[in-house]
Amino acid sequence: MQDKVLRTLEFHKIKEELLHYATSSVGKEAAGALRPSSDLTEVQNWQEETEEAAKIIRLRGSLPLGGIFDIRPQAKRAQIGGMISPTELMEIASTIRAGRVLSRFFEDLAEQEIEVPLLQEYMSTLNPLAELQQKITFAISEHGTVLDSASDTLRGLRNQLRTNESRVRERLESMIRSSNASKMLSDAIVTIRNDRFVLPVKQEYRSVYGGIIHDQSSSGQTLFIEPEAIVQLNNSLQETRVKEQMEIERILRELSSHVAAYTPELFQNVKVLGHIDFVSAKAKYAKAIKGTKPSLNDEGRIKFFKAKHPLISADEVVANDIFLGDEFTTIVITGPNTGGKTVTLKTTGLCTLMAQSGLQIPVMDGSEAAVFEDIFADIGDEQSIEQSLSTFSSHMVNIVDILKKVNHRSLVLFDELGAGTDPQEGAALAISILDEVYQRGARVIATTHYPELKAYGYDREGVINASVEFDVESLRPTYKLLIGVPGRSNAFEISKRLGLNEHVIENARSHIGEDTNKVESMIASLEESRKQAEEEELEAADYLKQAERLHKDLQQQVIAYYEEKDTLMDKAAAEAAALVEKAREEAEAVISELRRMRVEKQADVKEHELIDARKRLEDAVPERKKTAVKVPDKPKKRELRPGDEVKVLTFGQKGQLLEKTSNQEWLVQIGILKMKVKEADLEFLKAPKEKDTKPLTTIKGKDYHVSLELDLRGERYENALSRVEKYVDDALLAGYPRVSIIHGKGTGALRQGVQEYLKNHRSVKRIRFGEAGEGGTGVTVVEFK
Known part of the structure; x- marks a missing residue:
């Protein structure tokens, strides 16, 4: 598919919309790289994946896709012997955890018999990597710092650091509390310069404390001095810090080597998670545009019912039925400007591109899309100033290129074919080009102003005229596509409505040829x-x-x-x-x-x-004979088939046909009963649905297992709040009176966000921090009404 055609039909705008629905950088990368495929099997597979994700969203609301990072650069660096930072290690652990959460989610779907075979198969290639995640989380905190528990040596060094710092502070604080300190110090505080503890001493008392001057104030009146009495203690502190950094580096290198051992698995996990996020984004976008999954063919057959342009506001867009490739392979749309002809071209082309990219399209159920090898479009004024080409020349450059490549598996969209030159020559050229493309077997939609093309569809088999309706009363186009009716000029009617003198209009009519008047009359009659x-x-x-x-x-x-x-x-x-x-x-x-x-x-x-x-x-005793209920003759009905839903007239009940037991008798399932019924006593209601008839919703009752605790540590703020919202709903459905939410202490941002959400929830009675044995301020206990 040519990039120029993708730009002309604004496919890049569809991808920009799609990016908003991806939650991770790898998902966004996949969305940005989206391109249509011309392979029918591949497109069908993509459409099935999107439909499965849409099914999950309908039944479960969303997929748990939080905490996914693009960790491929870190894994690659570890593979070649580089060291990974604590923050990067935390992202690796988060991505592994996200994969395991998603795996449990799909296991839950399988237990509930929600069938999504393609996505389940893709998820089966995900590696759990529980051991690597455990090693990282044991050593790295959720904030990306190395924990004391990373090694016994590190714990000992940090204990020693705290002890030495305490000693230094005690010595300095005793100096601050001395009787002369208030006179000699600019401020009674202990501060740090160059990673060493110092005191702010007035310039004139510098000799009293001795030691090393590390800095001075901008005015020069205050010197930050490390007193001689604590120089040795500071030296010891620095030595311990150096040892700490060396131990941290050793731990990071050890963890990096563990990561390097699982580089292929990490790459596979990122690929799987990114793809699932991408497919989920396609399903979310389909829901936003009210898209449906079309049936597909490689025979050039398009049947779009109530098709809408996906980039036009829902309040303004007009839905149209667009059919091509069955009874006719070429549509010639005539009519005035601003009537919606170009929008029809772009709607057809863009919906086809979307379908070939695995995206659902804004059409009604039952629509059909064709998978083309190539789509060609010559739309709009593409005049090139650099090449000094006129509008006509620019269009002809495109058309020449199209004619070199077009074949029976192509869709060709011509806008204002033959425009920009002499009308008579342009019309003749347009007819010749349409004939050439038609003979190649391509599917064509062309728009034109030329009246000569109005009769084109009547002279050639497989070609049909169309127009966009114009309301003369309101002087506005309705944007409704009329297939089978050529467009007509409304100049005289519009002029009359606007108040142009009648004799001027009649004079104008006299200048129009008899043939033209006949054509216009014919079109008016058709309308x-x-x-x-x-x-x-x-x-x-x-x-x-x-x-x-x-x-x-x-x-x-x-x-x-x-x-x-x-x-x-x-x-x-x-x-x-x-x-x-x-x-x-x-x-x-x-x-x-x-x-x-x-x-x-x-x-x-x-x-x-x-x-x-x-x-x-x-x-003399009378015998009672039941009078058979005679049902009035019904009109000729459709032949009954197994699976049809029918009404048993004698009982007034609905049932489903199982099998035909004789020429005039069927076995019918009515509720839990099966019985044989005469065919004359059956009324056809509807054929069985082809789609999955499983329930659209899964309601979790009190038997559904929900944990009494929700652990948010390691989650990002937005993902955490999303999990809280879902967890509260699950806990309410499970009938719990009280639950606990573990958010950790940290900076307090997550805790504050969680509590703000809970305070505004209508089902929350009250919240409190956990007791000493419950986790303290790192836990919020929620009581429900």
């Missing part, structure tokens, strides 16, 4: 037809929604009717059965009486007649 079609489409969509609602209401009413009918029929049948049962009982009594009479009085009643009478009585 009118388009507006009418859009209105009718909206009206039809409204009718369709109303019809769907009515259809569903009727279905519910029919189902309710048949259910009510069945209920009433069941009730009537039950009542009839009760009456028949009563009649049967009475008939049985009569039959029994007849039998008795036959036996007693020899009545002529035969048994088979009695049996026939009972049978007729039993047949």
